[in-house]
Structure formats: structure tokens, C-alpha cells
Amino acid sequence: MKKTLIATASVAALLAMGGSALAGDLYAKGGYKDAPVMVAEPTWTGFYLGLGVGAAAVNHEIDLAGFVGLDGISATGVVGTVEVGYDRQFGNVVAGVFFNYDFGDNVSTDLTVLGTDLATVKQSDSWTVGGRLGYLVNTSTLAYVLGGYTESTFELEVPLFPRINGDDTFTGWTVGGGLETKLSSSLSLKAEYRYTEFDTKTYFNFVDIDTSVQTARLVLSYKADLFGGELPVPLK
Numbered sequence: 001m002k003k004t005l006i007a008t009a010s011v012a013a014l015l016a017m018g019g020s021a022l023a024g025d026l027y028a029k030g031g032y033k034d035a036p037v038m039v040a041e042p043t044w045t046g047f048y049l050g051l052g053v054g055a056a057a058v059n060h061e062i063d064l065a066g067f068v069g070l071d072g073i074s075a076t077g078v079v080g081t082v083e084v085g086y087d088r089q090f091g092n093v094v095a096g097v098f099f100n101y102d103f104g105d106n107v108s109t110d111l112t113v114l115g116t117d118l119a120t121v122k123q124s125d126s127w128t129v130g131g132r133l134g135y136l137v138n139t140s141t142l143a144y145v146l147g148g149y150t151e152s153t154f155e156l157e158v159p160l161f162p163r164i165n166g167d168d169t170f171t172g173w174t175v176g177g178g179l180e181t182k183l184s185s186s187l188s189l190k191a192e193y194r195y196t197e198f199d200t201k202t203y204f205n206f207v208d209i210d211t212s213v214q215t216a217r218l219v220l221s222y223k224a225d226l227f228g229g230e231l232p233v234p235l236k
């Protein structure tokens with residue numbers, strides 16, 4: 001009986017000493033109190049909806065049967081834009097697709113000769129579908145380039161020949177780039193430039209019109225969080 005009690009007491013003493021040594025070792029090496037804290041890092045992955053405003057400059061180059069050229073017939077105006085898209089983040093790279101619709105009927109081009117308005121061409125609306133590829137300057141700032149396909153409606157008014165008044169659809173390609181910064185986990189603001197070149201249109205078999213549009217815009221976007229929030233990373 002005495003031997004059993006002595007053996008039990010010895011085991012208990014060894015366990016106590018071992019626990020004290022382990023606790024001391026954890027404390028000396030930092031222990032649990034110095035374990036990394038997990039924090040949420042902003043992610044660019046997700047669907048978003050944007051609303052913005054911008055300035056547009058339209059330029060028409062008109063060629064009459066190769067004999068007379070009218071270059072630099074241009075106009076400027078203000079446009080609004082609505083945009084939806086989806087981005088996916090891969091480390092410091094962000095890739096995405098988007099669709100946007102530009103509206104506004106005040107980008108009007110007038111052809112005037114000797115004080116007489118011969119024709120007015122007005123861009124009424126435009127839409128673009130495309131993609132973008134960007135690099136994170138930091139976790140909250142994205143620099144990107146974009147490209148896509150664009151369609152736009154132009155309305156023609158000819159006071160001297162009202163029978164030919166009407167609208168036509170122009171198609172072409174768009175390239176551009178911009179800088180987007182996060183204002184919060186769900187809101188971001190981007191400044192963007194685009195250049196659009198439309199295909200040449202031929203009228204009456206001898207009038208060729210080449211049209212291009214440049215836009216600069218500011219867009220406020222809201223990211224819909226459909227994938228569980230921000231990405232957890234250790235804070236050192």
C-alpha cells in the first residue's frame with residue numbers, strides 16, 4: 001500500500017513538473033498570445049453594378065467619292081452610363097467581363113456651310129460588351145486595360161431633304177484603361193478612358209463616313225457579395 005501511494009505521488013509530481021516546463025517553453029517562444037491574428041483582406045472577386053457620368057467627343061470624317069474630304073467634324077457632350085460586370089481575383093491579377101449602356105442625346109454634330117445647317121448627326125445611345133485585365137497596385141487600387149465590342153445609334157437630320165432623316169446603327173471596337181480604388185468593402189470608384197472606332201458607313205454609293213468616339217468617365221460601383229465575404233489572411 002505504501003509503495004502504491006509513493007508511486008502515485010511520484011507520477012503526479014512528474015506530470016506537474018512537465019506541465020510547468022511546457023508552459024514556460026510556450027511563453028518563452030511566444031506561446032498562444034503571439035499567434036497570428038486573422039483579418040479580412042479586400043477581395044475583388046464578385047458581381048458589381050455601376051452608375052456614372054462622363055464626357056464624350058464624337059468625330060466624323062466624310063469622304064465624297066474620293067474627291068472631297070471633310071475631316072474633323074466633331075462635337076462634345078455629357079453622357080450617363082450604367083454598368084454590370086463580374087471580376088475574379090488571382091493573386092495580384094484581376095480579370096473580368098462587363099456590359100455597359102451609355103445614354104444621352106446631347107452629343108450632336110452639325111455640318112454648316114455659309115451659315116446654313118446642312119445636316120445634324122446626333123449620337124443617342126451606345127452599349128459595349130467586353131473584358132478587362134488589371135494589376136493590383138495595392139490591395140485597394142486596381143490599374144487595368146479593357147477591350148470590347150460596341151454598338152451605337154446615330155440619328156441624322158437633313159433640313160433640306162427631310163425624307164432621308166432617320167437613324168442608323170454603327171458597330172465597332174473599343175479599347176481603354178483606367179484606375180479603380182475601393183472606398184469600402186462593397187463600394188469603389190473608377191476613372192476610365194475609352195476610344196471607340198466604328199466601321200465605315202457608305203451612303204448613296206459615294207458618301208463614306210468614318211466615325212470615332214472618345215469618352216472619359218467616373219463610375220461608382222457596388223459589389224454584390226455572393227461568395228462569403230473577404231479573404232482571411234494572417235496579420236503579422
